[in-house]
Amino acid sequence: MKRNQVTAQDVARHAGVSRVSVSRTFTPGASVSAKTRELVLKSAAELGYQVNHLARSLHSANSGIVALIASEVETPHRAEMLSVMTEVFQSAGKVTLLINTNGSDASVKDALMQAIRFRTETAVVLSGTPDQSIAEACQSNGIKLVLINRADEIDNALHILPDNDSVGEIALNALLNAGCETIALANSDTQTASILARERSFLKAAQARGIAVRRCTSGLTTYASGLEIGTDLFSRGVRPDGVFCTTDLIACGVMDVARQRFGMQIPQDLSVIGFDDIAQAGWEAYQLTTFRQPIEKISQACLDWSLESGEEGGKITVPVRLVLRESLRRPAS
Amino acid sequence: MKRNQVTAQDVARHAGVSRVSVSRTFTPGASVSAKTRELVLKSAAELGYQVNHLARSLHSANSGIVALIASEVETPHRAEMLSVMTEVFQSAGKVTLLINTNGSDASVKDALMQAIRFRTETAVVLSGTPDQSIAEACQSNGIKLVLINRADEIDNALHILPDNDSVGEIALNALLNAGCETIALANSDTQTASILARERSFLKAAQARGIAVRRCTSGLTTYASGLEIGTDLFSRGVRPDGVFCTTDLIACGVMDVARQRFGMQIPQDLSVIGFDDIAQAGWEAYQLTTFRQPIEKISQACLDWSLESGEEGGKITVPVRLVLRESLRRPAS
């Protein structure tokens, strides 16, 4: 029960040359005469032949396949990340396998097993945490591992994460400059490495100045959680006039509930800072001041490390940048 | 220059059995004794062995790979589509190749060539239009073609598109029921099949009732275009009090500009209907009444057709459903 496909043999027959000549015309830097090359290319075009990369990868070290492993692919920031990643890898001639997980350790393991089965050159993990055993299995099979925004240190893997430590200081300063006096922190209950790091650095910066911060968390990292957090934040106790949200989705929820349900004005009554710079942060309804990660740079770092033969892991910290918009009150000055 | 990987041979040596026994333990329905099976599985686990699907697919008819070809992957509706598609295919044991295009004919052709090179079982095209020649090349290589929301009739391909013809009538009725008297249509200049079909059916329904519709188009199918269209719509001539936007992104832009720049209230001064039911349509700031396609059903249809051996193409029209939210004024009744 073979599949119907065009092979190099078919092209060879059709062009009246040997199969090897066909192989050579599609191998950069092989020696073929211009004449046979023409013949082969013509026949190939006629028959609709394309080199079978699956078979080719049995020989060469590189399959040309890269795995992107992520959960919540439909989420704005994740989707942008995947879009840029895919583009960067494609422009280097690679092809990307998108593997959807639910973020659980088990599903990440399944995803990495798929990556091994398809002899992916590298696997980029954007969600969840691979345990050491599967990481070793990857290495045994020559698969490079990249972890994005994960704290867990995996041997021989490349870790890329934003400079979360600097975030707290910058966010706090921005809120204080905006004249905020009652500061709050809005976070999800999800214990992701980078989200935790942002929270920690913010609280630390506040503590260093002796400023009290009301910490309010709820649910997953979603817009809906933002609504809940905002409701809690504004219906009980002293209303904050400045809030740092660990993601834009939460920020959008907080902003919406503040305006719609509590009649607050932004930024007059409330200054908001988010994180991710999703497309909606730039929409008129939000004009959210937020942090942006250099997604292109991160993707490029993935690619570069994927291409180089050295296998030692490492840690790359990328800078984040505060994008100023209208959700932050202008300094009185 | 071979790649370092664990092969069935390694497992066989380690387990003290023949290589074929290893192959058999991983082939469902092959005959192996429970004892050797145990031996093999244990050794495989120890060495981190996973069957090489690339090599396996040289034999079997199915590579287990499906290509998803799309542009603007970071866009809310597209991202959701891809997320569900990936999930559906994965749950059937398939793996998805995400190929990013810019929507141009050339880039779609490139994407399909990649699909052929990697011997994809089926290629799902969500953006752009494959020409007949590349479509034939796909068929020569046993690749099934699915076109989502594309009008172009490709022989032997499966076409799936929403029931755009019914959309216009429903949207118009909803606006009229909401008491709207000055109707407008907001569309991008992009000439996509489904977007055109929505526009056409709306205009047709209006014409059938002798209702004038102000048609306003601009740019790409983006939020920014929505801002432009809204500005044009409300700054010149008689202001419409009901508008059908061919996508939610445009609708969000129109709503934002109506409120922020022209001080209009929704739905008091303006009723809005969109299309796609992106996540933001459900956000408090928009509460957009919009059409939803059965994404799960579409994805499932892709999978089913991909699995069945019959190769004749076809056309599946899926129903759309109007999701009622607050952007539409309640009937006076």
Added chain:
DNA sequence: CTGTTAGCGCGTTCAA
């Protein structure tokens, strides 16, 4: 139930 043999489509020797 097991091992041996052959072949999938391709790249890389090695002679000619």
Added chain:
DNA sequence: TTGAACGCGCTAACAG
């Protein structure tokens, strides 16, 4: 420059 032979990792057919 070209073609014949071999091997990549795997599965299917054939003996034992």
